[in-house]
Amino acid sequence: MTQKSKQVGSFREAVQDIPDGATIAFGGFAMPGVPFNLIQALLEHGARRLTLIGNTTGGAQQPRMPDMGMLVENGQVKKVVCAFTASTRPTDVLPFTKYYESGEVDAELVPQGTLAERLRAAGAGIPAFYTPTAVGTELAEGRETRVIDGREYLLEYALPLDYAFIRATRADTFGNLQFHRSQRNFAPVMATAARVTIAEVDEDILPAGAIDPDQVHTPGIFVHRLVKVPPPPNGLWPTRRQERRR
Amino acid sequence: MSGSANGLTRQQMADRIAFEFQDGWIVNLGVGIPTMCSNTDIGDRDITYHSENGVIGYGPIAPAGEEDLNLVNAGGQNVTLRPGAAVVHHADSFGIIRGGRIDVTVMGAYEVACNGDFANWKITGQKGGGIGGAMDLAACAKRVFIIMEQITRSGAPRLVAQCALPVTARRVVKLVATNYGLFEPTGDGFRLREIAPGITLDEVRATVGCKLTVPDNLPQVRLANQ
Numbered sequence: 001m002t003q004k005s006k007q008v009g010s011f012r013e014a015v016q017d018i019p020d021g022a023t024i025a026f027g028g029f030a031m032p033g034v035p036f037n038l039i040q041a042l043l044e045h046g047a048r049r050l051t052l053i054g055n056t057t058g059g060a061q062q063p064r065m066p067d068m069g070m071l072v073e074n075g076q077v078k079k080v081v082c083a084f085t086a087s088t089r090p091t092d093v094l095p096f097t098k099y100y101e102s103g104e105v106d107a108e109l110v111p112q113g114t115l116a117e118r119l120r121a122a123g124a125g126i127p128a129f130y131t132p133t134a135v136g137t138e139l140a141e142g143r144e145t146r147v148i149d150g151r152e153y154l155l156e157y158a159l160p161l162d163y164a165f166i167r168a169t170r171a172d173t174f175g176n177l178q179f180h181r182s183q184r185n186f187a188p189v190m191a192t193a194a195r196v197t198i199a200e201v202d203e204d205i206l207p208a209g210a211i212d213p214d215q216v217h218t219p220g221i222f223v224h225r226l227v228k229v230p231p232p233p234n235g236l237w238p239t240r241r242q243e244r245r246r
Numbered sequence: 247m248s249g250s251a252n253g254l255t256r257q258q259m260a261d262r263i264a265f266e267f268q269d270g271w272i273v274n275l276g277v278g279i280p281t282m283c284s285n286t287d288i289g290d291r292d293i294t295y296h297s298e299n300g301v302i303g304y305g306p307i308a309p310a311g312e313e314d315l316n317l318v319n320a321g322g323q324n325v326t327l328r329p330g331a332a333v334v335h336h337a338d339s340f341g342i343i344r345g346g347r348i349d350v351t352v353m354g355a356y357e358v359a360c361n362g363d364f365a366n367w368k369i370t371g372q373k374g375g376g377i378g379g380a381m382d383l384a385a386c387a388k389r390v391f392i393i394m395e396q397i398t399r400s401g402a403p404r405l406v407a408q409c410a411l412p413v414t415a416r417r418v419v420k421l422v423a424t425n426y427g428l429f430e431p432t433g434d435g436f437r438l439r440e441i442a443p444g445i446t447l448d449e450v451r452a453t454v455g456c457k458l459t460v461p462d463n464l465p466q467v468r469l470a471n472q
Contacts, residue, residue, distance in 0.1 A: 029299040112379040116336040187335070239315070
Protein backbone atom coordinates (compact mmCIF):
# COMPACT_ATOMS: atom_id res chain seq x y z
CA MET A 1 0.00 0.00 0.00
CA THR A 2 1.37 3.37 -0.87
CA GLN A 3 0.57 6.41 1.20
CA LYS A 4 -0.74 9.44 -0.56
CA SER A 5 1.55 12.43 -0.21
CA LYS A 6 0.14 15.45 1.61
CA GLN A 7 2.27 17.79 -0.45
CA VAL A 8 0.32 20.34 -2.48
CA GLY A 9 1.78 22.34 -5.32
CA SER A 10 1.20 25.91 -4.22
CA PHE A 11 0.29 28.10 -1.29
CA ARG A 12 -2.77 29.23 -3.20
CA GLU A 13 -3.97 25.65 -3.52
CA ALA A 14 -3.24 24.99 0.16
CA VAL A 15 -5.58 27.78 1.34
CA GLN A 16 -8.22 27.70 -1.41
CA ASP A 17 -10.95 26.06 0.70
CA ILE A 18 -10.69 28.46 3.65
CA PRO A 19 -14.25 29.70 4.17
CA ASP A 20 -15.38 33.08 5.44
CA GLY A 21 -15.71 32.99 9.22
CA ALA A 22 -12.96 30.41 9.79
CA THR A 23 -10.86 30.32 12.96
CA ILE A 24 -7.18 30.18 12.00
CA ALA A 25 -4.08 30.07 14.21
CA PHE A 26 -0.62 31.13 13.08
CA GLY A 27 2.55 29.68 14.55
CA GLY A 28 5.53 31.90 15.16
CA PHE A 29 7.30 33.86 17.84
CA ALA A 30 9.20 36.87 16.47
CA MET A 31 10.48 35.74 13.04
CA PRO A 32 10.99 32.01 13.64
CA GLY A 33 8.05 29.80 12.73
CA VAL A 34 5.81 32.46 11.19
CA PRO A 35 4.11 30.97 8.09
CA PHE A 36 4.81 34.05 5.96
CA ASN A 37 3.93 32.33 2.68
CA LEU A 38 0.59 30.97 3.89
CA ILE A 39 -0.33 34.39 5.32
CA GLN A 40 0.56 35.93 1.95
CA ALA A 41 -1.66 33.35 0.21
CA LEU A 42 -4.52 34.10 2.62
CA LEU A 43 -4.16 37.82 1.88
CA GLU A 44 -4.55 37.02 -1.82
CA HIS A 45 -7.35 34.49 -1.19
CA GLY A 46 -9.46 37.11 0.57
CA ALA A 47 -11.55 35.03 3.03
CA ARG A 48 -13.35 37.39 5.42
CA ARG A 49 -14.77 37.60 8.95
CA LEU A 50 -11.88 35.47 10.15
CA THR A 51 -10.92 34.85 13.78
CA LEU A 52 -7.14 34.83 14.01
CA ILE A 53 -5.06 33.37 16.81
CA GLY A 54 -1.37 33.91 17.44
CA ASN A 55 1.18 35.41 19.78
CA THR A 56 0.96 38.93 18.39
CA THR A 57 -0.83 40.85 15.68
CA GLY A 58 2.67 41.92 14.60
CA GLY A 59 4.02 44.78 12.59
CA ALA A 60 6.24 46.51 15.16
CA GLN A 61 9.50 45.33 13.59
CA GLN A 62 11.18 46.32 10.37
CA PRO A 63 11.47 44.92 7.78
CA ARG A 64 7.80 44.00 8.00
CA MET A 65 6.88 40.52 6.82
CA PRO A 66 3.34 39.14 6.31
CA ASP A 67 1.59 39.12 9.68
CA MET A 68 -1.88 39.00 11.21
CA GLY A 69 -2.03 42.79 11.22
CA MET A 70 -1.89 42.79 7.41
CA LEU A 71 -4.98 40.56 7.23
CA VAL A 72 -6.66 43.06 9.57
CA GLU A 73 -5.62 45.97 7.35
CA ASN A 74 -6.96 44.01 4.38
CA GLY A 75 -10.43 43.91 5.96
CA GLN A 76 -10.47 40.13 6.42
CA VAL A 77 -10.67 39.90 10.19
CA LYS A 78 -13.51 39.92 12.72
CA LYS A 79 -11.51 39.11 15.84
CA VAL A 80 -8.02 38.28 17.06
CA VAL A 81 -6.95 36.23 20.09
CA CYS A 82 -3.41 37.24 21.05
CA ALA A 83 -0.94 37.82 23.88
CA PHE A 84 -0.13 41.24 22.37
CA THR A 85 -2.76 43.55 20.90
CA ALA A 86 -0.53 46.56 21.57
CA SER A 87 3.12 47.09 22.33
CA THR A 88 4.30 47.67 25.89
CA ARG A 89 6.54 50.46 24.53
CA PRO A 90 4.50 53.60 23.92
CA THR A 91 6.83 54.42 21.01
CA ASP A 92 6.01 51.19 19.14
CA VAL A 93 2.54 51.32 17.63
CA LEU A 94 1.19 48.07 16.26
CA PRO A 95 -0.81 48.56 13.04
CA PHE A 96 -3.61 46.53 14.66
CA THR A 97 -4.16 48.90 17.57
CA LYS A 98 -6.18 51.52 15.68
CA TYR A 99 -8.61 48.91 14.30
CA TYR A 100 -9.20 47.68 17.85
CA GLU A 101 -9.55 51.14 19.34
CA SER A 102 -12.10 52.13 16.68
CA GLY A 103 -14.11 48.96 17.38
CA GLU A 104 -13.70 47.75 13.79
CA VAL A 105 -12.05 44.51 14.94
CA ASP A 106 -12.59 42.69 18.23
CA ALA A 107 -9.76 41.28 20.32
CA GLU A 108 -9.31 38.86 23.17
CA LEU A 109 -6.08 39.48 25.05
CA VAL A 110 -4.74 36.26 26.56
CA PRO A 111 -1.58 35.64 28.59
CA GLN A 112 0.89 33.77 26.42
CA GLY A 113 1.06 30.63 28.58
CA THR A 114 -2.71 30.54 28.87
CA LEU A 115 -2.94 30.82 25.08
CA ALA A 116 -0.54 27.89 24.62
CA GLU A 117 -2.37 25.79 27.21
CA ARG A 118 -5.83 26.58 25.76
CA LEU A 119 -4.56 25.26 22.43
CA ARG A 120 -2.94 22.25 24.06
CA ALA A 121 -6.17 21.52 25.94
CA ALA A 122 -8.20 21.72 22.72
CA GLY A 123 -5.89 19.19 21.12
CA ALA A 124 -5.88 16.91 24.14
CA GLY A 125 -9.63 16.63 24.76
CA ILE A 126 -9.62 18.85 27.86
CA PRO A 127 -12.51 21.36 27.72
CA ALA A 128 -11.17 23.72 30.39
CA PHE A 129 -8.56 24.04 33.09
CA TYR A 130 -7.61 26.18 36.08
CA THR A 131 -4.48 28.33 36.03
CA PRO A 132 -2.94 30.75 38.55
CA THR A 133 -2.08 33.14 35.71
CA ALA A 134 -3.99 36.45 35.66
CA VAL A 135 -5.65 35.90 39.06
CA GLY A 136 -6.19 39.30 40.70
CA THR A 137 -5.90 41.18 37.41
CA GLU A 138 -8.38 42.99 35.16
CA LEU A 139 -8.50 39.85 32.96
CA ALA A 140 -10.05 37.81 35.78
CA GLU A 141 -12.83 40.31 36.58
CA GLY A 142 -16.26 38.68 36.56
CA ARG A 143 -14.87 35.25 35.69
CA GLU A 144 -14.97 31.92 37.47
CA THR A 145 -12.18 31.23 39.94
CA ARG A 146 -11.67 28.44 42.39
CA VAL A 147 -9.47 27.98 45.43
CA ILE A 148 -7.58 24.67 45.35
CA ASP A 149 -5.26 23.81 48.24
CA GLY A 150 -5.38 27.42 49.39
CA ARG A 151 -4.43 29.05 46.09
CA GLU A 152 -6.80 30.86 43.75
CA TYR A 153 -7.04 29.75 40.10
CA LEU A 154 -8.84 31.12 37.05
CA LEU A 155 -10.95 28.92 34.77
CA GLU A 156 -9.83 28.96 31.14
CA TYR A 157 -11.49 27.19 28.23
CA ALA A 158 -9.92 25.17 25.42
CA LEU A 159 -9.42 26.99 22.12
CA PRO A 160 -10.23 24.69 19.19
CA LEU A 161 -9.24 25.74 15.67
CA ASP A 162 -10.53 25.20 12.17
CA TYR A 163 -7.07 25.70 10.67
CA ALA A 164 -3.48 25.97 11.89
CA PHE A 165 -0.88 27.57 9.63
CA ILE A 166 2.63 26.63 10.72
CA ARG A 167 6.20 26.53 9.43
CA ALA A 168 8.59 23.60 9.82
CA THR A 169 12.10 22.82 8.64
CA ARG A 170 11.62 19.24 7.50
CA ALA A 171 8.65 17.03 6.59
CA ASP A 172 7.95 13.68 5.04
CA THR A 173 5.02 13.01 2.71
CA PHE A 174 2.95 11.66 5.62
CA GLY A 175 3.27 15.04 7.32
CA ASN A 176 5.68 14.15 10.11
CA LEU A 177 7.45 17.39 11.00
CA GLN A 178 10.70 18.59 12.48
CA PHE A 179 11.33 22.14 13.57
CA HIS A 180 14.65 23.89 13.88
CA ARG A 181 15.38 25.66 17.19
CA SER A 182 12.77 28.23 18.23
CA GLN A 183 10.85 27.76 14.98
CA ARG A 184 8.85 25.19 17.01
CA ASN A 185 7.17 27.54 19.54
CA PHE A 186 3.34 27.30 19.23
CA ALA A 187 3.28 25.04 16.14
CA PRO A 188 2.95 21.61 17.81
CA VAL A 189 0.03 22.64 20.03
CA MET A 190 -1.72 24.54 17.23
CA ALA A 191 -1.44 21.46 15.01
CA THR A 192 -3.13 19.30 17.64
CA ALA A 193 -5.91 21.87 18.16
CA ALA A 194 -6.81 22.25 14.47
CA ARG A 195 -9.20 20.36 12.24
CA VAL A 196 -6.83 21.10 9.34
CA THR A 197 -3.13 21.90 9.74
CA ILE A 198 -1.19 23.35 6.81
CA ALA A 199 2.60 23.45 7.09
CA GLU A 200 5.00 25.41 4.93
CA VAL A 201 8.30 23.58 4.90
CA ASP A 202 11.85 24.89 4.44
CA GLU A 203 13.41 21.76 2.96
CA ASP A 204 12.33 19.41 0.16
CA ILE A 205 9.54 17.06 1.31
CA LEU A 206 11.08 13.67 2.11
CA PRO A 207 9.60 10.22 1.43
CA ALA A 208 7.62 8.74 4.35
CA GLY A 209 10.01 6.95 6.65
CA ALA A 210 12.93 9.29 5.98
CA ILE A 211 12.51 10.92 9.40
CA ASP A 212 13.40 8.64 12.30
CA PRO A 213 10.16 8.09 14.29
CA ASP A 214 11.96 9.00 17.51
CA GLN A 215 12.91 12.37 16.03
CA VAL A 216 9.44 13.47 14.89
CA HIS A 217 8.33 16.67 16.67
CA THR A 218 4.78 16.76 15.30
CA PRO A 219 3.32 13.48 14.02
CA GLY A 220 1.76 13.48 10.56
CA ILE A 221 -1.67 12.54 11.91
CA PHE A 222 -1.99 16.21 12.91
CA VAL A 223 -0.80 17.57 9.56
CA HIS A 224 -2.95 17.66 6.42
CA ARG A 225 -1.20 19.76 3.79
CA LEU A 226 2.45 20.51 3.07
CA VAL A 227 3.91 23.16 0.82
CA LYS A 228 7.62 23.48 0.09
CA VAL A 229 8.82 27.08 0.47
CA PRO A 230 10.65 28.07 -2.72
CA PRO A 231 13.99 29.82 -2.44
CA PRO A 232 13.89 33.62 -2.40
CA PRO A 233 12.64 35.75 -4.05
CA ASN A 234 9.67 33.46 -4.79
CA GLY A 235 9.43 32.20 -1.20
CA LEU A 236 9.43 34.31 1.96
CA TRP A 237 12.10 33.50 4.55
CA PRO A 238 13.03 34.93 7.96
CA THR A 239 15.34 37.91 7.74
CA ARG A 240 17.71 39.62 10.12
CA ARG A 241 15.76 42.14 12.08
CA GLN A 242 16.85 45.71 12.37
CA GLU A 243 17.72 46.80 15.89
CA ARG A 244 15.24 49.22 17.30
CA ARG A 245 16.24 52.77 18.03
CA ARG A 246 16.07 53.71 21.67
CA MET B 247 22.78 69.17 45.57
CA SER B 248 21.07 69.48 42.23
CA GLY B 249 18.92 66.68 40.89
CA SER B 250 20.73 66.52 37.59
CA ALA B 251 22.42 63.13 38.11
CA ASN B 252 20.77 60.13 36.52
CA GLY B 253 22.44 57.51 38.67
CA LEU B 254 22.91 54.04 37.26
CA THR B 255 23.11 53.26 33.56
CA ARG B 256 20.83 50.63 32.06
CA GLN B 257 23.64 48.07 32.10
CA GLN B 258 24.48 48.90 35.73
CA MET B 259 20.87 48.30 36.78
CA ALA B 260 20.94 44.96 34.98
CA ASP B 261 24.31 44.13 36.56
CA ARG B 262 23.03 44.84 40.05
CA ILE B 263 20.08 42.48 39.57
CA ALA B 264 22.29 39.81 37.98
CA PHE B 265 24.58 39.83 41.05
CA GLU B 266 21.60 38.37 42.96
CA PHE B 267 21.48 35.26 40.75
CA GLN B 268 22.63 32.15 42.59
CA ASP B 269 24.50 29.16 41.25
CA GLY B 270 22.17 26.72 39.50
CA TRP B 271 19.28 29.14 39.03
CA ILE B 272 16.94 28.98 36.04
CA VAL B 273 16.39 32.59 35.00
CA ASN B 274 13.89 34.22 32.64
CA LEU B 275 14.79 37.67 31.34
CA GLY B 276 12.13 40.02 29.99
CA VAL B 277 12.42 42.25 26.96
CA GLY B 278 14.46 45.44 27.25
CA ILE B 279 16.87 46.20 30.10
CA PRO B 280 16.41 42.77 31.78
CA THR B 281 17.95 41.13 28.71
CA MET B 282 21.18 42.93 29.62
CA CYS B 283 21.53 40.76 32.77
CA SER B 284 22.97 38.05 30.53
CA ASN B 285 25.93 40.37 29.72
CA THR B 286 26.93 40.63 33.39
CA ASP B 287 30.02 38.87 34.69
CA ILE B 288 28.84 36.88 37.70
CA GLY B 289 31.90 34.69 37.95
CA ASP B 290 31.55 30.93 37.74
CA ARG B 291 27.92 30.74 38.85
CA ASP B 292 26.07 28.47 36.47
CA ILE B 293 22.85 30.07 35.24
CA THR B 294 20.38 28.53 32.79
CA TYR B 295 18.50 31.18 30.81
CA HIS B 296 14.97 30.20 29.82
CA SER B 297 12.96 31.98 27.16
CA GLU B 298 9.16 31.82 26.73
CA ASN B 299 9.48 30.41 23.22
CA GLY B 300 10.90 27.18 24.60
CA VAL B 301 14.63 27.82 24.44
CA ILE B 302 16.30 26.49 27.58
CA GLY B 303 19.98 27.36 28.02
CA TYR B 304 20.61 30.18 25.58
CA GLY B 305 23.85 32.13 25.61
CA PRO B 306 25.07 35.48 24.32
CA ILE B 307 23.67 37.36 21.32
CA ALA B 308 24.98 35.81 18.11
CA PRO B 309 27.82 37.71 16.42
CA ALA B 310 26.82 39.56 13.24
CA GLY B 311 26.87 37.20 10.29
CA GLU B 312 26.63 34.09 12.47
CA GLU B 313 22.97 34.37 13.42
CA ASP B 314 20.66 31.38 13.23
CA LEU B 315 17.50 33.14 12.02
CA ASN B 316 15.37 30.42 13.63
CA LEU B 317 16.84 30.99 17.09
CA VAL B 318 15.67 33.95 19.16
CA ASN B 319 15.19 34.93 22.80
CA ALA B 320 11.97 36.45 24.16
CA GLY B 321 12.95 39.81 22.73
CA GLY B 322 13.35 38.41 19.22
CA GLN B 323 17.14 38.80 19.31
CA ASN B 324 19.20 36.12 17.59
CA VAL B 325 20.99 34.35 20.42
CA THR B 326 23.36 31.39 20.67
CA LEU B 327 22.93 28.13 22.57
CA ARG B 328 25.15 26.99 25.41
CA PRO B 329 26.24 23.35 25.78
CA GLY B 330 23.36 21.49 27.41
CA ALA B 331 20.66 23.63 25.78
CA ALA B 332 17.29 22.16 24.85
CA VAL B 333 14.26 23.34 22.89
CA VAL B 334 10.63 22.57 23.78
CA HIS B 335 7.31 23.79 22.42
CA HIS B 336 5.36 26.69 23.88
CA ALA B 337 2.98 24.70 26.09
CA ASP B 338 5.91 22.82 27.63
CA SER B 339 7.82 26.08 28.03
CA PHE B 340 4.95 27.55 30.03
CA GLY B 341 4.60 24.27 31.89
CA ILE B 342 8.13 24.95 33.11
CA ILE B 343 6.99 28.42 34.19
CA ARG B 344 3.65 27.42 35.74
CA GLY B 345 5.25 24.38 37.33
CA GLY B 346 7.42 26.67 39.44
CA ARG B 347 10.82 25.83 37.91
CA ILE B 348 11.86 29.42 37.21
CA ASP B 349 13.98 30.72 40.11
CA VAL B 350 13.66 34.33 39.06
CA THR B 351 11.94 36.33 36.37
CA VAL B 352 13.36 39.79 35.69
CA MET B 353 11.00 42.25 34.03
CA GLY B 354 10.50 45.87 33.26
CA ALA B 355 7.52 47.69 34.79
CA TYR B 356 5.62 50.97 34.68
CA GLU B 357 4.87 50.88 38.41
CA VAL B 358 5.62 48.77 41.49
CA ALA B 359 3.50 49.10 44.62
CA CYS B 360 4.83 48.71 48.16
CA ASN B 361 2.80 45.50 48.65
CA GLY B 362 4.59 43.85 45.69
CA ASP B 363 1.89 44.46 43.07
CA PHE B 364 3.24 45.65 39.74
CA ALA B 365 1.97 46.85 36.37
CA ASN B 366 3.67 46.33 33.03
CA TRP B 367 1.13 45.41 30.35
CA LYS B 368 -1.23 48.30 29.75
CA ILE B 369 -0.72 52.03 29.71
CA THR B 370 -3.25 54.68 30.64
CA GLY B 371 -6.04 55.17 28.16
CA GLN B 372 -5.02 52.27 25.97
CA LYS B 373 -7.45 49.61 24.82
CA GLY B 374 -5.77 46.24 24.98
CA GLY B 375 -2.12 45.82 25.77
CA GLY B 376 0.90 43.59 25.62
CA ILE B 377 0.82 40.80 28.16
CA GLY B 378 3.11 38.33 26.47
CA GLY B 379 4.33 35.86 29.06
CA ALA B 380 4.47 38.39 31.89
CA MET B 381 1.34 37.27 33.76
CA ASP B 382 2.34 33.59 33.70
CA LEU B 383 5.87 34.40 34.79
CA ALA B 384 4.82 36.84 37.50
CA ALA B 385 2.24 34.48 38.97
CA CYS B 386 4.44 31.39 38.95
CA ALA B 387 8.16 32.18 39.14
CA LYS B 388 9.76 31.76 42.56
CA ARG B 389 10.88 35.40 42.56
CA VAL B 390 10.00 38.52 40.56
CA PHE B 391 12.72 41.17 40.22
CA ILE B 392 11.98 44.45 38.46
CA ILE B 393 14.28 46.84 36.60
CA MET B 394 12.84 50.24 35.74
CA GLU B 395 13.61 53.95 35.74
CA GLN B 396 12.97 55.69 39.07
CA ILE B 397 10.48 58.16 37.60
CA THR B 398 8.25 58.47 34.55
CA ARG B 399 9.07 60.79 31.66
CA SER B 400 6.85 63.40 33.30
CA GLY B 401 8.66 63.00 36.63
CA ALA B 402 6.09 60.95 38.56
CA PRO B 403 7.23 58.16 40.92
CA ARG B 404 7.10 54.57 39.70
CA LEU B 405 7.54 53.23 43.26
CA VAL B 406 4.04 53.87 44.58
CA ALA B 407 1.60 53.10 47.40
CA GLN B 408 -0.86 51.53 44.96
CA CYS B 409 -0.69 50.81 41.24
CA ALA B 410 -2.84 53.19 39.22
CA LEU B 411 -2.41 51.04 36.10
CA PRO B 412 -3.93 47.54 35.73
CA VAL B 413 -1.68 45.08 37.55
CA THR B 414 0.18 42.14 36.02
CA ALA B 415 0.20 40.17 39.29
CA ARG B 416 -0.33 40.92 42.97
CA ARG B 417 2.12 40.77 45.88
CA VAL B 418 4.94 39.13 43.94
CA VAL B 419 7.79 41.65 43.54
CA LYS B 420 10.76 40.91 45.79
CA LEU B 421 13.37 43.39 44.52
CA VAL B 422 13.50 46.50 42.34
CA ALA B 423 16.57 48.08 40.75
CA THR B 424 16.15 51.61 39.44
CA ASN B 425 18.70 54.13 38.27
CA TYR B 426 18.49 55.59 41.83
CA GLY B 427 19.08 52.42 43.83
CA LEU B 428 17.98 49.01 44.98
CA PHE B 429 14.62 48.73 46.73
CA GLU B 430 12.55 46.05 48.47
CA PRO B 431 8.77 46.27 48.90
CA THR B 432 7.98 45.89 52.60
CA GLY B 433 4.16 45.85 52.53
CA ASP B 434 3.65 49.41 53.74
CA GLY B 435 6.55 51.05 51.93
CA PHE B 436 9.91 50.41 50.32
CA ARG B 437 13.22 49.72 51.98
CA LEU B 438 16.19 51.33 50.26
CA ARG B 439 18.92 48.71 50.33
CA GLU B 440 21.57 50.52 48.27
CA ILE B 441 21.82 53.98 46.72
CA ALA B 442 23.27 54.78 43.30
CA PRO B 443 26.55 56.75 43.19
CA GLY B 444 25.82 60.43 42.52
CA ILE B 445 22.25 60.25 43.83
CA THR B 446 21.38 61.90 47.14
CA LEU B 447 19.01 60.51 49.73
CA ASP B 448 16.86 63.61 49.27
CA GLU B 449 16.54 62.82 45.58
CA VAL B 450 15.43 59.27 46.41
CA ARG B 451 12.93 60.46 49.01
CA ALA B 452 11.46 63.00 46.60
CA THR B 453 10.87 60.34 43.96
CA VAL B 454 9.29 57.52 45.97
CA GLY B 455 5.50 57.79 46.16
CA CYS B 456 5.10 56.16 49.57
CA LYS B 457 6.92 55.42 52.82
CA LEU B 458 10.67 54.87 52.45
CA THR B 459 12.80 53.08 55.03
CA VAL B 460 16.51 53.81 54.97
CA PRO B 461 19.06 51.80 56.95
CA ASP B 462 21.56 53.69 59.14
CA ASN B 463 24.59 52.63 57.15
CA LEU B 464 23.32 52.89 53.61
CA PRO B 465 25.73 51.29 51.13
CA GLN B 466 26.21 52.42 47.54
CA VAL B 467 24.93 50.15 44.80
CA ARG B 468 27.35 47.31 44.23
CA LEU B 469 28.74 47.61 40.72
CA ALA B 470 31.04 44.59 40.55
CA ASN B 471 30.55 40.92 41.20
CA GLN B 472 31.60 39.66 44.62
